[in-house]
Amino acid sequence: MTLTSEGGSPRRTPRSEEPAVWRMLQRVQVRAARLLEADLLTAHDLALASYDVLTRLAETPDGRLRMNDLADQALLSRSGLTRLIDRLQRDGLVEREACTSDARGLYAVLTAAGRTRLAEATPTYLRSLRARFLGVLDDDELRQCATTLTKLLPPPP
Amino acid sequence: MTLTSEGGSPRRTPRSEEPAVWRMLQRVQVRAARLLEADLLTAHDLALASYDVLTRLAETPDGRLRMNDLADQALLSRSGLTRLIDRLQRDGLVEREACTSDARGLYAVLTAAGRTRLAEATPTYLRSLRARFLGVLDDDELRQCATTLTKLLPPPP
DNA sequence: TCTAAACCGGTGCGCGTGCATCCAAACAGG
DNA sequence: CCTGTTTGGATGCACGCGCACCGGTTTAGA
Numbered sequence: 494m495t496l497t498s499e500g501g502s503p504r505r506t507p508r509s510e511e512p513a514v515w516r517m518l519q520r521v522q523v524r525a526a527r528l529l530e531a532d533l534l535t536a537h538d539l540a541l542a543s544y545d546v547l548t549r550l551a552e553t554p555d556g557r558l559r560m561n562d563l564a565d566q567a568l569l570s571r572s573g574l575t576r577l578i579d580r581l582q583r584d585g586l587v588e589r590e591a592c593t594s595d596a597r598g599l600y601a602v603l604t605a606a607g608r609t610r611l612a613e614a615t616p617t618y619l620r621s622l623r624a625r626f627l628g629v630l631d632d633d634e635l636r637q638c639a640t641t642l643t644k645l646l647p648p649p650p
Numbered sequence: 651m652t653l654t655s656e657g658g659s660p661r662r663t664p665r666s667e668e669p670a671v672w673r674m675l676q677r678v679q680v681r682a683a684r685l686l687e688a689d690l691l692t693a694h695d696l697a698l699a700s701y702d703v704l705t706r707l708a709e710t711p712d713g714r715l716r717m718n719d720l721a722d723q724a725l726l727s728r729s730g731l732t733r734l735i736d737r738l739q740r741d742g743l744v745e746r747e748a749c750t751s752d753a754r755g756l757y758a759v760l761t762a763a764g765r766t767r768l769a770e771a772t773p774t775y776l777r778s779l780r781a782r783f784l785g786v787l788d789d790d791e792l793r794q795c796a797t798t799l800t801k802l803l804p805p806p807p
Numbered sequence: 808t809c810t811a812a813a814c815c816g817g818t819g820c821g822c823g824t825g826c827a828t829c830c831a832a833a834c835a836g837g
Numbered sequence: 838c839c840t841g842t843t844t845g846g847a848t849g850c851a852c853g854c855g856c857a858c859c860g861g862t863t864t865a866g867a
Binding site: 540542569570571572573576577580595596597598 | 853854855856861862863
């Protein structure tokens with residue numbers, strides 16, 4: 494990584510707005526996460542990370558995902574996911590199931606109770622998201638936001 | 651808060667992109683925070699939260715801020731800030747100073763060592779921010795991003 | 808085939824955080 | 838002036854997370 498401007502997308506010259514943008518992004522994310530979690534917690538006794546994991550599982554055709562993949566999607570370390578699945582399993586929302594093709598592997602599987610709980614919580618989640626966070630953006634801004642965030646996602650893999 | 655569309659900015663109808671936008675925002679923020687923190691930690695043994703606090707103090711004319719205000723700016727609970735200042739004080743980067751006008755109050759004050767450490771770390775911080783995060787945006791996108799985030803900031807105060 | 812390396816998930820441990828609580832100081836109302 | 842309430846900051850405690858490491862399994866290379 495040189496300091497000369499040799500083509501490519503990443504800029505090298507400092508721009509004064511960058512720290513401000515980063516600060517705002519942090520604030521917005523932390524604030525939204527706290528509000529969302531508070532709503533989910535009071536209404537459904539469900540932490541945000543738990544809701545996220547249940548959602549990822551539900552998006553899968555058969556409601557199951559390898560622990561490793563789930564950890565990546567949930568932005569959790571492998572040990573972190575182990576504990577989270579422990580809690581969800583204790584609450585009967587998911588189960589662990591052995592992987593036949595790889596004896597090391599485990600699936601986290603959504604239970605019927607898990608599906609029900611997720612279905613109950615989703616309206617709260619969507620409403621909260623809209624009412625306390627993204628509602629202030631019009632459709633254009635929302636789309637703009639989506640494309641910008643997409644660029645930011647895996648910066649230069 | 652009704653469900654009818656009675657003027658005002660917050661939308662009430664669900665939009666399918668909202669969850670995706672929120673997920674991306676989370677990913678981007680968490681990822682950037684981890685990369686930034688890793689860089690600061692390896693290069694200057696400074697956690698991101700510590701850097702943030704030092705920055706806020708340095709932006710102040712006399713390098714001091716009330717604990718309460720600092721907690722708000724740093725997105726920390728009051729107890730969280732107490733501990734963080736404990737650590738920074740132990741490392742000699744800040745000091746606590748009594749507030750003359752309010753005997754309950756305390757100032758966190760940047761020391762000379764704190765200023766030095768911040769000055770050393772800032773180039774790393776700015777470079778990291780640019781190289782691993784905001785560099786992929788051109789100037790227009792960055793400005794757009796700033797205005798959108800501004801709208802999102804204190805949703806409906 | 809046999810061995811070394813990579814990988815999957817779990818565990819021990821320490822750290823940073825928030826919540827509930829506490830104490831002292833400040834303010835409000837009588 | 839005295840009392841009840843509010844505010845600023847600190848502390849006990851529990852929780853969730855990441856890191857280092859481990860045992861078991863799979864894969865790659867000689």
